[in-house]
Amino acid sequence: xxxxxxxxxxxxxxxxxxxxxxxxxxxxxxxxxxxxxxxxxxxxxxxxxxxxxxxxxxxxxxxxxxxxxxxxxxxxxxxxxxxxxxxxxxxxxxxxxxxxxxxxxxxxxxxxxxxxxxxxxxxxxxxxxxxxxxxxxxx
Amino acid sequence: xxxxxxxxxxxxxxxxxxxxxxxxxxxxxxxxxxxxxxxxxxxxxxxxxxxxxxxxxxxxxxxxxxxxxxxxxxxxxxxxxxxxxxxxxxxxxxxxxxxxxxxxxxxxxxxxxxxxxxxxxxxxxxxxxxxxxxxxxxxxxxxxxxxxxxxxxxxxxxxxx
Numbered sequence: 138x139x140x141x142x143x144x145x146x147x148x149x150x151x152x153x154x155x156x157x158x159x160x161x162x163x164x165x166x167x168x169x170x171x172x173x174x175x176x177x178x179x180x181x182x183x184x185x186x187x188x189x190x191x192x193x194x195x196x197x198x199x200x201x202x203x204x205x206x207x208x209x210x211x212x213x214x215x216x217x218x219x220x221x222x223x224x225x226x227x228x229x230x231x232x233x234x235x236x237x238x239x240x241x242x243x244x245x246x247x248x249x250x251x252x253x254x255x256x257x258x259x260x261x262x263x264x265x266x267x268x269x270x271x272x273x274x275x276x
Numbered sequence: 277x278x279x280x281x282x283x284x285x286x287x288x289x290x291x292x293x294x295x296x297x298x299x300x301x302x303x304x305x306x307x308x309x310x311x312x313x314x315x316x317x318x319x320x321x322x323x324x325x326x327x328x329x330x331x332x333x334x335x336x337x338x339x340x341x342x343x344x345x346x347x348x349x350x351x352x353x354x355x356x357x358x359x360x361x362x363x364x365x366x367x368x369x370x371x372x373x374x375x376x377x378x379x380x381x382x383x384x385x386x387x388x389x390x391x392x393x394x395x396x397x398x399x400x401x402x403x404x405x406x407x408x409x410x411x412x413x414x415x416x417x418x419x420x421x422x423x424x425x426x427x428x429x430x431x432x433x434x435x436x437x
Contacts, residue, residue, distance in 0.1 A: 154395045155365060159296075162361030166300035169353035170308040173340060178315065180337030181330050191329075194322035201318060202311055209307050220299075232399060239402040243409060262369065265376035266403075272380075273410050 145226050147233055152225040159221030160214055167213060171206050175199065231259040235266065242270065290370060293362045300361075301354035308350055368396045372403065379407060 146152055182195040231253050238251045251267040253260050319326045330341040339345060372388065379385045387404040390397050 151395055151398075158361050158364045158395070162296065162300060162357040163303055165360055166304040166354045166357035167307050169356070170304050170346070170350050171311065173349050174308060174311050174346075177337060177340040181326075181333040181341065183334060183337070184329050184332040186332050187329065191322065191324055194319070194324070198315055198318035198322075202315055205314060206307070206311060209310070213303050213307070217299075217303075232396070236398055236402055239399075239406055243402065243405050259369065262373055262376060265373065265380055266406075269376065269380050269410070270406075273413070 145222060147226065147229040151232065152222065152229050155225035155228065156218055156221035159224070160217045163213060163217040164210065167210055171210075175203070178202070228258045231257045231263065235259060235263050239266070290362070290366045293358060293366045296361055296366075297354055297358040300357045301351060304350045304354050304357075305347075308346060312346070363391075364395050367391075368394045368400070372396065372400065375403075384411075 178195070178199055182192060182199075187195070234253065235251065238248055241248050251263050251270070253263045257263075316326050319329065330338060333341070368391070375385055375388050385407060387407065388400050390400050394400070
């Protein structure tokens with residue numbers, strides 16, 4: 138667990154915020170249609186042609202669906218948290234490298250050219266920064 | 277948080293936003309489809325047909341029961357969820373990239389602001405400091421003499437007494 142944490146969590150604050158935003162989005166995406174589904178079931182059950190036994194069956198089905206919804210949302214939320222953590226890890230590495238490079242540049246320390254690995258996230262941003270700083274140093 | 281930013285957030289212009297939309301839409305559609313399928317099963321077990329019950333329901337119930345309506349609800353909820361997530365994850369990257377592009381072409385850029393919920397506060401602060409340092413360095417350089425295209429000024433003619 139400690140090894141996983143060491144490798145997967147590079148920037149705890151950034152990655153927590155990132156993952157929470159990802160999970161919050163999933164909860165919104167799932168909750169709106171589910172709430173409207175329950176609303177629809179409630180309205181459908183108001184059909185005047187239904188007998189008391191049929192209404193009872195409907196409310197029992199609604200309770201059953203609520204349990205399914207809560208469990209499925211929990212599973213999807215946990216899955217999203219794992220996926221979000223992995224995605225945030227892909228951003229956190231380049232972000233940390235760019236931030237430490239910028240901090241050293243600001244302190245006036247000698248810094249090598251800012252280069253990220255091909256396929257890294259934020260590569261467009263880092264290339265822009267490198268070009269600007271190169272131009273600044275040349276002039 | 278500004279409501280307009282949430283609803284009008286351009287979710288389709290960044291590949292990460294599109295991936296988010298896909299993930300959310302798949303999750304919402306899967307769960308909604310499962311809930312309706314299970315309800316259909318439970319109602320059938322009680323000896324009823326869900327379509328028949330819905331046909332006799334009040335107008336709002338009939339309207340929400342339509343398959344296309346359920347599809348629209350799923351799509352729009354995924355869109356809102358993607359906007360909400362992209363505001364804090366994808367939006368700042370896009371703003372930083374646009375700001376850097378403006379700086380690169382030599383425009384006088386204002387300092388980049390951290391919006392509520394942004395995930396790149398440290399990065400934005402460092403970039404603002406880099407920009408400030410660059411502007412100060414540029415302003416403190418000795419200025420070259422200005423080159424003009426004007427003709428040299430002739431000395432004034434002496435006035436004859």
